[in-house]
Amino acid sequence: MRNKIVEFRNVSFRYGEEQPWVLKNCSFEIYENEAIAIIGHNGSGKSTIAKLMNGLLFPQQGEIVINGRAVTNDSIWDIRKDVGMVFQNPDNQFVGTTVQDDVAFGMENRGVNRNEMIRRIEETLSAVGMQEYRLIEPHKLSGGQKQRVAIASVLAIFPDVLILDEATAMLDPRGRADIMKTVTSVKEERNLSLITITHDLQEVVQAERVIVMNEGEIWDEAAPRDLFAKKADLRHIGLDIPFVAALSDELRKAGIPINHEALNHEELLEELWTSYSTM
Ligand code: ADP
Numbered sequence: 001m002r003n004k005i006v007e008f009r010n011v012s013f014r015y016g017e018e019q020p021w022v023l024k025n026c027s028f029e030i031y032e033n034e035a036i037a038i039i040g041h042n043g044s045g046k047s048t049i050a051k052l053m054n055g056l057l058f059p060q061q062g063e064i065v066i067n068g069r070a071v072t073n074d075s076i077w078d079i080r081k082d083v084g085m086v087f088q089n090p091d092n093q094f095v096g097t098t099v100q101d102d103v104a105f106g107m108e109n110r111g112v113n114r115n116e117m118i119r120r121i122e123e124t125l126s127a128v129g130m131q132e133y134r135l136i137e138p139h140k141l142s143g144g145q146k147q148r149v150a151i152a153s154v155l156a157i158f159p160d161v162l163i164l165d166e167a168t169a170m171l172d173p174r175g176r177a178d179i180m181k182t183v184t185s186v187k188e189e190r191n192l193s194l195i196t197i198t199h200d201l202q203e204v205v206q207a208e209r210v211i212v213m214n215e216g217e218i219w220d221e222a223a224p225r226d227l228f229a230k231k232a233d234l235r236h237i238g239l240d241i242p243f244v245a246a247l248s249d250e251l252r253k254a255g256i257p258i259n260h261e262a263l264n265h266e267e268l269l270e271e272l273w274t275s276y277s278t279m
Pocket of ligand 1: 042044
């Protein structure tokens with residue numbers, strides 16, 4: 001049985017008393033080493049969930065528990081060691097004049113000693129493939145490199161949960177895939193829980209479980225394959241269907257039997273071979 005790392009218990013949140021509720025009675029659990037995707041159209045409440053997880057915001061109703069500890073004003077400094085977050089725009093996240101200063105910054109704030117800091121800078125920059133850029137000024141890096149450094153800075157704190165809030169949205173598909181590969185390998189090495197927040201359904205295929213948000217409510221929780229089978233419903237709540245899933249539907253309409261929902265091109269090809277050989 002995996003340890004429970006994140007728990008939302010009947011959480012409701014609004015940005016002010018006169019404002020509408022942006023999260024309505026949300027409950028879910030996330031376990032150690034789980035890869036979770038949170039998906040939903042813009043404004044469905046995804047970023048608000050992320051901010052509640054590390055005490056940037058507090059719910060008006062319900063409770064959030066991280067690693068067995070309720071998120072309160074008293075616990076947020078400990079909670080923020082457990083929950084690391086990387087956002088969409090890396091430029092807003094840099095504070096250091098060099099890449100290594102930047103990775104050091106979060107550790108300085110948490111009183112990590114110098115030798116340990118040097119060790120962790122080395123370890124995390126090499127984990128994200130940025131060791132050679134140690135002495136470079138962050139603003140000289142490409143978008144993908146900046147996100148790698150932002151991820152290294154968070155990993156240097158040794159969190160239990162890593163949240164990527166649209167963190168690869170500004171990258172091209174190749175850069176996006178590269179970063180996800182890196183993050184997935186660090187996740188396995190460190191036994192991290194990984195939460196990827198995105199509005200792009202294509203991004204969820206690597207997740208074990210997908211939490212679908214709609215209008216501030218949890219609309220569904222399912223494995224990616226089961227989710228892709230609900231295409232019409234997903235379109236209805238404003239989500240774009242991934243290319244492979246849409247193509248599978250068109251093939252079915254054309255009379256080619258696609259029996260299993262494919263997650264990627266390779267699986268669809270396999271399906272086509274199978275149906276071709278039985279036709
Ligand atoms: P998502 O990440 O799914 O796009 P958000 O959590 O950012 O959704 O936003 C949910 C809702 O809360 C939206 O309607 C948004 O306009 C509103 N909202 C977000 N941030 C603020 C804020 N600082 N003040 C008031 N309303 C906000």
